Amino acid sequence: MSTVQALIGARIFDGHGWHDDKALMIDAGKVSAIVPLADVPASAARIDAGGQIIAPGFIDCQVNGGGGVLLNDKPSADHIAQICAAHARFGTTALLPTLITDTRDVTRAAIAAGHAAKAAQVPGFIGLHLEGPHLSVARKGAHEPSYIRPMEDEDLAMIVDCGETFPAMITTIAPENVSEAQVSALSNAGITVSLGHTDCTFETAKTYVTAGASMVTHLFNAMSQLGHRQPGLVGAALSFGELSVGLIADGFHVDPAAMSIALRAKQGPGKMFLVTDAMSTIGSDQQSFFLNGREIFREGGCLRLADGTFAGSDIDMLSSIRFVHDVLGLDLGDAVQLATVNPAAAIGLQTKGALTAGMDADFVVLTPALDLVSTWIAGDTVFQA
Structure with a gap:
């Protein structure tokens, strides 16, 4: 099974700016990229976060x-x-x-x-x-x-x-x-x-x-x-x-x-x-x-x-x-x-706080009303509402 995950359908805030109609790519607990939906590999495990917001943890x-x-x-x-x-x-x-x-x-x-x-x-x-x-x-x-x-x-x-x-x-x-x-x-x-x-x-x-x-x-x-x-x-x-x-x-x-x-x-x-x-x-x-x-x-x-x-x-x-x-x-x-x-x-954390390539895949999925859907650490779900 592929370790690559693609979170799709959500509006993504990477810590610096917003991305629409794109996927957050996770590989082995790290962010690999934010890519257009057309560029998501067929082998990636797709996770639909449709209508939600993804932001750094x-x-x-x-x-x-x-x-x-x-x-x-x-x-x-x-x-x-x-x-x-x-x-x-x-x-x-x-x-x-x-x-x-x-x-x-x-x-x-x-x-x-x-x-x-x-x-x-x-x-x-x-x-x-x-x-x-x-x-x-x-x-x-x-x-x-x-x-x-x-x-x-x-x-x-x-x-x-x-x-x-x-x-x-x-x-x-x-x-x-x-x-x-x-x-x-x-x-x-x-x-x-x-x-x-x-x-x-x-x-x-x-x-x-x-x-x-x-x-x-x-x-x-x-x-x-x-x-x-x-x-x-x-x-x-x-x-x-x-x-x-x-x-x-x-x-x-x-x-x-x-x-x-x-x-x-x-x-x-x-x-x-x-x-x-x-x-x-x-x-x-x-x-x-x-x-x-x-x-x-x-x-x-x-x-x-x-x-x-x-x-x-x-x-x-x-x-x-x-x-x-x-x-x-x-x-x-x-x-x-x-x-x-x-x-x-x-505090000098080099790999946390943003969702750019190489950063830890620590993030939250939120509703547009800012209610928590799920919390992820290193690409794993640690809490699901």
Whole structure:
């Protein structure tokens, strides 16, 4: 039987432009081409996606949990697989399970779980995001303040060792607790250093960009704000082309007007990209759960601690795309790019985020109303609605 597949009948968005009356050709888990229907080989296995939309699979750089599981809770390859499977139901084909500030032992266990997930070839797993513990207590958000601390040599070595292991690796840090030299060491090891949960000034952010920081974690949230005399990290995120910037588009973390302003203001080549910052509730019926011993409540589309502090989000990536398309009025192609080519570029993924020749055959099939039909990873269906 031929390994070549031809998806026909759909409108195809390759991550950069639209194709009508063409076929997406898949060979051995890779995109081989997008061709006119007349050029589909007779030997190819034809899959009719008539009337639907095909787009690159979504990439999420900040996923704390899903399917009733948080990475912080007994990190394991099985839990990572459960998180990836939960988000595949909403079109995410590549993600970074994210560890929220915790003890050094839990961090070490999360890294070990990442190694095991890679060895097991868990579909959708591409690496880890360590969000803390080297943050600013002043901008802690829902992070447990007693675990926040300066980066020490042991911490640095533990993260640097991951540089050659995972296709992608992010650590969110605050200049208050991490030195410029440590940022340079992380960056030189291939780690994406993201500034977040910090009260740093615009000038300090600039210094840390020079040291190697290349990302900002969940714009506007848990950071120094944009003032007319003190631009803060928000101003740095929008001004410095070296920085790629994550954005939570659930309508709670950032007002739609602020999202639109930021999208228009962002200076490149670094771009804005969507993150869910999702917790264990995605793909589950959980109404509450615990993080570091504190209960988090699910109500009205968001997650909060008892004191009202936001604690991650209750949104999936497809819903995030719908939000920026329907509420902000972004062109559908532009909305999809925020969850595909932009995050791929931000973390240096060379084979994901687009459907051009040689790329991984990670894609979604959507209805014209943007409901999910199916999710594919490496040419295989991993979820069928």
